[in-house]
Amino acid sequence: MPRIFSGIQPSGELHIGNWLGAVQNWVRLQQTYDCIYCVVDLHAITGKYEPAALQRRTWEMAVGLLAAGVDPNRVTLFVQSHVPEHAELQWLFNAVTPIGELERMTQFKDKSSRFESVPAGLLNYPVLMAADILLYRADLVPVGEDQVQHLELTREICRKWNAEFGGGEDYFPEPKPLLTQAKRVMGLDGQSKMSKSLGNTIGILEPPEEVWAKLRPAKTDPARVRRQDPGTPENCNIYALHGFFSPPETVATVAHNCRTAAWGCIECKKVLSDNLNAQLDPIRARAAELSAHPETVVELLGDGAERARRIARETMREVRERMGFLARD
């Protein structure tokens, strides 16, 4: 059975961009594949962060994923730092990773411009991502579009390592990305990708009144200035979100009522808010239930880490041997 691996950073809330772009696919794929999903806390220390917040967010991310439908009876769900082999393999992959490729990464270029002194972890971030995926010799990686470039680099690291240390064999399979229809969900500013670091998100566990407080001022078609101006749905991010959350007949009504100015943007957003909340309500309820039983979550993350480590240890045994390290005993 092909193996799936994917990860998500606990650097903020689980938002609808993550959900539509990746996590819905995680849930769908768990029916048919051997899936390993990871809260990648080691990735979340590549910028400035608060240790206490990291711990809380790692926990909340695990709860969010479970509430969104990741089923611990079908998949292996764990926290990255609970499996130290990720960091070990990352170090070994540094041996075959060209620094020029790391400097070329769009996310590195974007994020490094925000630092006066750039942390080395920010540059090496994609090497850790390659280690995450290849440690489990995964075939497929469900992600949003922003991770595709990192995945290309993973493929390159994989090829180089196989050529140098594989002993004529492709020990690591080359993983392929799996995208959804919503591979790049735009943020509430209507201009940039929905992203934790840009503060333009809607969290899947936010209460309905907060969802509305964020949707109400969200950017719509910039050419529609007054209520009576007809709008162009194709230029409106709220319309794009209707496409993900409203049934097709509502999407058609929204388009018509926008073009004819029969609805103002607030009416249109109200419908979106109702449809969004209808989908988020059961997720919020499950999250509340899980939060009331933290011991269950602790236990299943422990089981997940144990299962992941069994695979990781075996890979590392092979990798160490192939790379020429002296055996321990």
Ligand code: TYM
């Ligand atoms: P992260 O934590 O930023 O995002 C988690 C997943 O959500 C997707 N995503 C989006 N998809 C569509 N529209 C958006 N606006 C949007 N924002 C985020 C991301 O593409 C991702 O799939 N480096 C990764 C985490 C990672 C990982 C891995 C992923 C670490 N190791 C190994 C796959 C395999 C990241 O920062 O994702």
